[in-house]
Amino acid sequence: MDLFLSAAFGFPTVLFTPMLIVVLGYWIFVIVGAADTEMLDSVDTGGDAAGLSAVLSKAGLGRVPVTVALTMLICVAWFVSMMGSIVTSLIETVSTPMLWALGAVVLLIALVAAWAVTSGVVMGFQRFLPKRRGDSKHELVGRTCLIRIGEAHEDFGQAEITTAGGAAISIPVRTTGGEVLSVGSTALIFDHDAADDHFLVTAFDPALDPGQH
Incomplete structure (x- = not known):
């Protein structure tokens, strides 16, 4: 147990241990229905991935929700760094620089392994995953929105709309x-x-929106 705790809260595993705790807490909330698996997904006005969604898409992990990809990355990185820390702790050395150097190597291996395993799993199962994409501009037609930043007229107008991803x-x-x-008015x-x-x-009566019932 001492070896486990020492590795879990030692460098470099300590970088991932708090993240792992947050991940476990998040999925508990998902199980009880207090959180959504797509809460971190985001798209821009053109329907393209934005924020973390864009970053993970460029890394080849865009076919799954951001929360799922981050969970896999963190879990794999924590496990690999944990195993690496245990192995390096068995090396007989009292040199602090050497311990830090070994920790840095383990950290690098953990990060590479996390990306490789996660991307491999996503690619392996992508045939079974539904195609994920944000709302295209054409798909927004027929939806309602809220007018923001002053009045909307023939020359100017800004509105807010919630995408399918939330x-x-x-x-x-x-x-x-x-x-x-x-x-503040609702428009169609x-x-x-x-x-x-x-x-x-055009103007729209919110009472006619079936999504409000």
Whole structure:
């Protein structure tokens, strides 16, 4: 037990131990229904991955929710660094620089192993995973949004909409026929102007939204 605790809270495993505790706590919340597996996923106004989603996509891990990818990365990194720390602790040396050097090597191996194992698992199971993508501009047509930053009219308008992944994004909107929508009002997106890259909206009664019932 002493060896386990020494390795878990020693360098480099100590870098991952707090993360592992957070991960375990997060999945407990998911199991009891207090958290969502896609809570860290985000997209930009064009429907492309943003933030952590974009980073993981570039690393080849974009086919699974961010929380799943991070969980796998942290768990593998913790396990590899734990095993590496136990092995290096058996080496008879009292040289502190040597211990730090060995720890740095173990850390590097743990990071590489975490990415390799996680990407391998994602690639191996991607045929069974549904295609994950953010809301495209065309898919936003027919959805409702909230007018933000002043009034929306034929020349200016900014609205907020929540994507299927739960991310709130800001989109440019315009009205037609001289209609003016006040800030905070609900609007219906009925078209997308590809030439000027904005959405056309009109007033909408929130009571008519089936998602509110």
